[in-house]
Amino acid sequence: MIQLFARLLQPSVRKMHPFIYQCKHTFDHSKVPLLNTEDLEEEFVRGSGPGGQAVNKTSNAVILRHKPSGLIVKCHQTRSLARNRELAREILTQKLDQIINGENSLEAQKQRVLKIKSKESSRRSEKLKELKEKWKKQEGIN
Amino acid sequence: MIHSYRAMLSRIHASALNRHTSGKAVKHLIQCWTKKFEENQVPEAEISIKHIISSILGLQNVTRLDTVRNQILTDDEYHRLLVKTDLRLKRMPVQYVIGEWDFCGLTMKMSQSPSVFIPRPETEDLVSIASELVHQLTAEEGNLFKPYCFEIGCGSGAISLALLSKHDKLRCMAIDANPAAVSLSRLNSELLGLADRASFSIAKLEDDGAIHGFSTPDSIKYDILVSNPPYIPTGEISGLEPEIFRYEDHLALDGGPDGTRLIETIIRNSPKWLRGGAFIVLEIDPRQTKIIQLISQDCGSYAGISVRKDCFGVDRFVVLRCK
Numbered sequence: 001m002i003q004l005f006a007r008l009l010q011p012s013v014r015k016m017h018p019f020i021y022q023c024k025h026t027f028d029h030s031k032v033p034l035l036n037t038e039d040l041e042e043e044f045v046r047g048s049g050p051g052g053q054a055v056n057k058t059s060n061a062v063i064l065r066h067k068p069s070g071l072i073v074k075c076h077q078t079r080s081l082a083r084n085r086e087l088a089r090e091i092l093t094q095k096l097d098q099i100i101n102g103e104n105s106l107e108a109q110k111q112r113v114l115k116i117k118s119k120e121s122s123r124r125s126e127k128l129k130e131l132k133e134k135w136k137k138q139e140g141i142n
Numbered sequence: 143m144i145h146s147y148r149a150m151l152s153r154i155h156a157s158a159l160n161r162h163t164s165g166k167a168v169k170h171l172i173q174c175w176t177k178k179f180e181e182n183q184v185p186e187a188e189i190s191i192k193h194i195i196s197s198i199l200g201l202q203n204v205t206r207l208d209t210v211r212n213q214i215l216t217d218d219e220y221h222r223l224l225v226k227t228d229l230r231l232k233r234m235p236v237q238y239v240i241g242e243w244d245f246c247g248l249t250m251k252m253s254q255s256p257s258v259f260i261p262r263p264e265t266e267d268l269v270s271i272a273s274e275l276v277h278q279l280t281a282e283e284g285n286l287f288k289p290y291c292f293e294i295g296c297g298s299g300a301i302s303l304a305l306l307s308k309h310d311k312l313r314c315m316a317i318d319a320n321p322a323a324v325s326l327s328r329l330n331s332e333l334l335g336l337a338d339r340a341s342f343s344i345a346k347l348e349d350d351g352a353i354h355g356f357s358t359p360d361s362i363k364y365d366i367l368v369s370n371p372p373y374i375p376t377g378e379i380s381g382l383e384p385e386i387f388r389y390e391d392h393l394a395l396d397g398g399p400d401g402t403r404l405i406e407t408i409i410r411n412s413p414k415w416l417r418g419g420a421f422i423v424l425e426i427d428p429r430q431t432k433i434i435q436l437i438s439q440d441c442g443s444y445a446g447i448s449v450r451k452d453c454f455g456v457d458r459f460v461v462l463r464c465k
Contacts, residue, residue: 050429051264053370055386056390057186079243081266085453
């Protein structure tokens with residue numbers, strides 16, 4: 001059980017199990033742009049020589065260029081080069097989505113849902129407050 | 143007498159006030175230690191101090207440092223910083239100084255004493271190649287397939303654990319001649335919640351292909367073998383940077399005269415551990431591709447061999463398929 005919990009905390013595993021984030025709102029992913037590898041150019045910091053076991057560098061920043069749009073994403077959020085490459089692609093996709101799809105982009109959809117949820121949550125807490133006051137009055141508690 | 147007593151009291155009073163704060167801000171420390179590392183020819187000066195401070199403050203990553211640049215370290219944090227910067231001045235790799243590193247998006251503990259090999263970024267590409275092959279085998283065998291992977295030289299457990307995190311039905315058996323590597327791999331597998339599908343054993347692969355300290359029943363044939371075996375030619379070990387030469391396990395680096403000793407042993411002996419159609423993925427030195435192709439042809443046990451590049455564009459992996 002603890003093992004499963006520990007696994008679920010790892011971001012790469014959470015992606016495999018979307019049921020963790022259950023939500024009655026569904027998002028439209030159909031317009032999200034897909035990246036073509038031919039359109040992408042990656043740049044990393046790398047030492048000279050044969051590399052591999054013979055080198056131990058900690059710089060794992062990625063610069064991802066999208067040739068058709070000229071967009072550039074720099075990512076060194078994690079200590080894993082492979083993960084930074086994945087994140088750079090995700091960030092690039094998000095940026096392209098916002099440019100191409102505007103208010104239909106995934107991010108805009110999520111913001112709208114968050115707004116609805118926070119409105120709903122504050123309405124509920126107001127209502128609860130109201131009911132509590134009413135009950136206190138009723139019971140004659142001051 | 144009274145003069146010195148008063149002086150002593152005021153010192154105690156002053157230190158009581160400063161007991162919890164070092165008075166040192168993050169951005170000042172980054173500037174000052176970057177300079178100090180550079181003056182002492184410590185490579186990657188700025189990123190080194192940033193990783194150390196992030197680790198002490200418990201931050202997820204170096205980019206978060208921008209949001210805390212005015213934060214003042216506590217006395218305790220500052221003393222821990224001094225211990226770590228001292229180690230880095232002595233060229234200890236950052237991964238050992240902070241005791242952990244990330245691989246394929248997973249955080250894994252690192253061990254300096256006894257030293258266990260630090261995973262390299264190129265090896266993340268080995269994981270993605272092996273992962274593709276596991277998908278391919280599953281497509282060939284059907285959805286009830288439970289692939290079994292064998293790793294030789296697990297080190298910190300990086301390759302096996304990364305593969306396990308990507309494939310729910312995969313099981314891994316991994317060996318290493320270094321007992322500290324096996325302990326560390328087990329620890330990492332527990333921390334990552336993958337211990338139920340991973341087995342680690344202390345075992346040494348001999349030149350004749352025997353594996354001492356370990357035996358699988360004849361009925362078990364693995365579906366895929368992965369390895370990042372030592373592949374540096376012996377003569378090149380002494381030319382490695384101090385981070386590697388002084389602190390990392392030479393047994394994890396030294397591949398014999400031309401670096402292919404263990405690679406050759408693995409290629410010549412794998413067929414007895416693997417089933418027909420199984421894959422082997424090995425990390426190599428780019429200068430070894432020709433000789434490895436010759437060895438695999440000489441064996442006669444392989445249906446095909448291909449050379450794959452790493453993300454830096456260098457020939458880094460060979461993939462073989464058993465007949």
